[in-house]
Amino acid sequence: xxxxxxxxxxxxxxxxxxxxxxxxxxxxxxxxxxxxxxxxxxxxxxxxxxxxxxxxxxxxxxxxxxxxxxxxxxxxxxxxxxxxxxxxxxxxxxxxxxxxxxxxxxxxxxx
Amino acid sequence: xxxxxxxxxxxxxxxxxxxxxxxxxxxxxxxxxxxxxxxxxxxxxxxxxxxxxxxxxxxxxxxxxxxxxxxxxxxxxxxxxxxxxxxxxxxxxxxxxxxxxxxxxxxxxxxxx
Numbered sequence: 001x002x003x004x005x006x007x008x009x010x011x012x013x014x015x016x017x018x019x020x021x022x023x024x025x026x027x028x029x030x031x032x033x034x035x036x037x038x039x040x041x042x043x044x045x046x047x048x049x050x051x052x053x054x055x056x057x058x059x060x061x062x063x064x065x066x067x068x069x070x071x072x073x074x075x076x077x078x079x080x081x082x083x084x085x086x087x088x089x090x091x092x093x094x095x096x097x098x099x100x101x102x103x104x105x106x107x108x109x110x111x
Numbered sequence: 112x113x114x115x116x117x118x119x120x121x122x123x124x125x126x127x128x129x130x131x132x133x134x135x136x137x138x139x140x141x142x143x144x145x146x147x148x149x150x151x152x153x154x155x156x157x158x159x160x161x162x163x164x165x166x167x168x169x170x171x172x173x174x175x176x177x178x179x180x181x182x183x184x185x186x187x188x189x190x191x192x193x194x195x196x197x198x199x200x201x202x203x204x205x206x207x208x209x210x211x212x213x214x215x216x217x218x219x220x221x222x223x224x
Contacts, residue, residue: 006153041218043215043216043217044215046213049212095208095210097159097209098156099213100156101146
């Protein structure tokens with residue numbers, strides 16, 4: 001019940017295309033859903049986050065879609081660029097300083 | 112400049128030899144946490160601290176100890192390391208409630224032989 005399932009494990013997208021990464025959770029106590037981006041040799045960095053009171057949040061080319069009834073949320077990267085090539089992690093928290101991360105998606109954007 | 116510092120960055124040790132990985136922050140933030148990152152498993156929370164002298168277990172605390180005697184430091188202690196603790200470790204820092212961004216350190220790559 002504490003897991004966050006992330007898919008796909010890896011993703012290859014052409015420059016300019018849309019990258020979509022999906023996550024699913026079981027624990028209905030989760031109420032904060034951040035996405036982190038990690039480049040090789042670096043620590044993860046927050047990309048965008050959402051609370052369950054909204055179904056979508058957009059920041060530039062990055063959008064989170066949230067489906068509370070399905071207990072799923074996804075990251076959409078529009079107009080994907082080679083500089084977006086990184087590993088992406090979804091996460092969930094019940095607001096108690098505990099965080100459960102997904103297993104990560106390695107994204108490669110081809111030039 | 113806001114910084115999360117981890118030391119050492121790389122460490123190779125042997126089974127059973129006690130070690131400490133330090134984490135220090137200059138942001139005066141209350142919340143600090145330790146994670147381990149393993150291929151195919153993502154990031155898993157080991158311990159976290161909401162403030163000085165306040166710590167709690169994450170998902171994988173077995174084999175680890177922590178202490179928070181000062182706000183700026185949150186060391187991770189492996190009293191008797193084993194090969195299954197070979198991993199990439201990250202310290203993270205945040206403030207206020209748990210809906211705020213976590214700032215991650217640069218990581219410590221630990222190998223236990």
